Amino acid sequence: xxLTVPAATTVVGGHALVAAARAGDRTAFxxxxxxxWRMVHGILLVRVPRNEVDDLAQDVFLSAWRQLHALRDxxxxxxxxxxxxxxxxxxxxxxxxxxxxxxxxxxxEDAPEAEACQALAAIQxxxxxxxxxxxxxxxxxxxxxxxAARTGLAPGSVRVNLHRGMRLLREKxxxxxxxx
Amino acid sequence: MSNDYWxxxxxxxxxxxxxxxxxxxxxxSVPPPLDLPEPKVVAMPRRWWxxxxxxxxxxxxxxxxxxxxxxxxxxxxVSWQRGSPAGRERLAVGEWLETDAASRAQIQVxxxxxxxxxxxxxxxxxAARSTDHRLALRxxxxxxxxxxxxxxFFVETPSxxxxxxxCDYTLQxxxxxxxxxxxxxxxxxFELAGRESFVSEGASxxxxxxxxxxxxxxxxxxxxxRAALTRFDFESGGPAALQVILAESRRRDALTLWHLLxxxxxxxxxxxxxxxxxxxxxxxGVTREKVVAGDKPTLQLWWDExxxxxxxxxx
Numbered sequence: 001x002x003l004t005v006p007a008a009t010t011v012v013g014g015h016a017l018v019a020a021a022r023a024g025d026r027t028a029f030x031x032x033x034x035x036x037w038r039m040v041h042g043i044l045l046v047r048v049p050r051n052e053v054d055d056l057a058q059d060v061f062l063s064a065w066r067q068l069h070a071l072r073d074x075x076x077x078x079x080x081x082x083x084x085x086x087x088x089x090x091x092x093x094x095x096x097x098x099x100x101x102x103x104x105x106x107x108x109e110d111a112p113e114a115e116a117c118q119a120l121a122a123i124q125x126x127x128x129x130x131x132x133x134x135x136x137x138x139x140x141x142x143x144x145x146x147x148a149a150r151t152g153l154a155p156g157s158v159r160v161n162l163h164r165g166m167r168l169l170r171e172k173x174x175x176x177x178x179x180x
Numbered sequence: 181m182s183n184d185y186w187x188x189x190x191x192x193x194x195x196x197x198x199x200x201x202x203x204x205x206x207x208x209s210v211p212p213p214l215d216l217p218e219p220k221v222v223a224m225p226r227r228w229w230x231x232x233x234x235x236x237x238x239x240x241x242x243x244x245x246x247x248x249x250x251x252x253x254x255x256x257x258v259s260w261q262r263g264s265p266a267g268r269e270r271l272a273v274g275e276w277l278e279t280d281a282a283s284r285a286q287i288q289v290x291x292x293x294x295x296x297x298x299x300x301x302x303x304x305x306x307a308a309r310s311t312d313h314r315l316a317l318r319x320x321x322x323x324x325x326x327x328x329x330x331x332x333f334f335v336e337t338p339s340x341x342x343x344x345x346x347c348d349y350t351l352q353x354x355x356x357x358x359x360x361x362x363x364x365x366x367x368x369x370f371e372l373a374g375r376e377s378f379v380s381e382g383a384s385x386x387x388x389x390x391x392x393x394x395x396x397x398x399x400x401x402x403x404x405x406r407a408a409l410t411r412f413d414f415e416s417g418g419p420a421a422l423q424v425i426l427a428e429s430r431r432r433d434a435l436t437l438w439h440l441l442x443x444x445x446x447x448x449x450x451x452x453x454x455x456x457x458x459x460x461x462x463x464x465g466v467t468r469e470k471v472v473a474g475d476k477p478t479l480q481l482w483w484d485e486x487x488x489x490x491x492x493x494x495x
Contacts, residue, residue: 030214138201
């Protein structure tokens, strides 16, 4: 079955969708897929080469689909899915035979692309606590409240990570003389 | 920078943030169609339906009987990296695997990961189901690298159960049943009879027979803190040991202090609260009175504010 449900912009009916998907409802899982795609994509983009993120993100959702019955609390779905994504990224690194710098995984063909890669590399060099939140905000376009809803993190933690992370990112970019 | 715009895109747009959003937004991706596996459906003539239904029912009954009564035959592959004292290349449920001083082995944990078995280790395969991959480590050392959703891989030790929450970790058990867990990536839950420790990346936790898991600590915590934790957890160190722990704690040691909230009683619990509150923000809804009373929702609320991974999914 190919899922092509239109993308949702907000988390809608989260617990009910998870419960339905756990009971085998593919359409419900399709809605979760679209609601959480950006979160999973962002978590992976922090950690793996960019050209492999989409495939790995699909792996994460397939793994979630197969193991959803093991999730005890539907309300815990966001954190559970985020953990699967982090595990998949870690496993990818472990299995990878060739050591590849994250920011150099794709040939840079134009100036905007180079700018994007430079900014991404700057974020990837920040401490763990800030990288994910910044990428979800700046790359995936999620707001602070949306990041909290999707990851299961407390809004206060997201707010702190965004502000401290942005301060560090600005210092990093200024230090490099980057024009982004 | 406009705080409102940075937080929820309300208020005056911040030019610097807008520029970064524009530059980095190029890296966003649209979700491709997802092909979920589903069972094959084979059309058949109507007249065969009744016969097929009877046959299917019979098969179902026989299969159920076999599943309930069969001995578990599932096995995991074993490869020997040095030596092969037992010569065993497959490990079945109920069987033991032992390495001597000169041998190492690697066990393929179903389809979800690997376990490296160090020399002088003795372990047994307890379960090999898709929802329960379980080893019992009697002594020695293993390194588990699991890539799967949480709570599919378990290791029983003489003094605690290690539950994989998605991770890479090392677990040692000595001849007295004392265990040491070190997590390299992700999280592990260490539990005995309701006493539970959540051990995160870069942290360790000791467990002892008759007590269960101690308080988790980061490997880079001070020597004095770690020694005091040992006294507090396993040697009746009491308030004197706690005093050292509190004095030596950094913000990063909030993981340790949070666990101590559940392992102390007033007035010690109040002292732990005061130290933790001095190191990390106290979220709205968390009060000293509720914490000292041991209110679990309050402790959960504070955990979520520690900047560690959200913990609701593993409980």
